[in-house]
Amino acid sequence: MAAADFSRLIAAAADTIAAHAEELTALDQAVGDGDHGLNMKRGFEAVRAEADAFAAKPLPEALKAVGTKLVMTVGGASGPLFGTLFMALGKDLPAAPDRDGLTAALGRAIDAVAARGKSQPGQKTMLDVLQPVYEALAQGKTAGQIADAADKAAEATVPMKALRGRASFLGERSIGHMDAGARSTALLVRAVAEAIEGN
């Protein structure tokens, strides 16, 4: 991937998080501690500030650098979870990945996120978006279809009962709200899918 393309992906990701920061915070206020939007925005702005330096690296190292930066700047539990996603992608992705390479790397990155959060799909978390995205990718779906699958999967967390994270303290009361981490994951998937499709 050319450095300019990676910079564009970072800008698209940071733009969508910034544009939806208030919405993410509102979702998190309903079932969490209300800092998700602000935390994610801080993290992705920190990544944006170093986008050119990251983009100059080979893709695996660039993704690892993004992940490390998110771990150090997002804070909360989201920092390690989103950071692990990018770090694990960087660890397993070839320098010039095809769809099979990306699918395999995403599968292992999802396992890494699940291990970090001691969670699995069905517990009202970002995994509930990542897993359908992985499946859509494996089935050869287009970027647009993958983004739609991510949005639908985030919506599907609304009736779920949270079993992980601070939302789990609410038990039954977590039902009826979309998970903030699932929403931000869907936003990132759409931003990346649209940036790639626009190539």
Add this chain to the structure above:
Amino acid sequence: MSNVGIVIVSHSPLVAEGTADMVRQMVGDEVPLAWCGGNGHGGLGTSVEAIMGAIDKAWSEAGVAILVDLGGAETNSEMAVEMIGEPRSHKIIVCNAPIVEGAVMAATESSGGASLKEVVATAHELSPS
């Protein structure tokens, strides 16, 4: 022989510092001890960077036991241990125990010269299994 270090990680700097005060008063100063709390931006939360700093401060060749409060503190502590990496990460354990009781009991065990395994086992006894 060096004593096992104790690190206290809370979402609140006040809770972390208060817990450390209790350890100091009840156990004494021979145990390496460090604490951190807050998200690094003035709010409640935990910071991987701050946890890594606290581990450095309480570092002991005998190892370090970390006591945490809520879920995010545990996730961030595990991330900090992973980022510190080998060979030191082998000697750092995040305990499954209540933060205040766990810190005092772990430090008490450490002050007697117990191994990291013994210190962690003492803290874990406080958790309902």
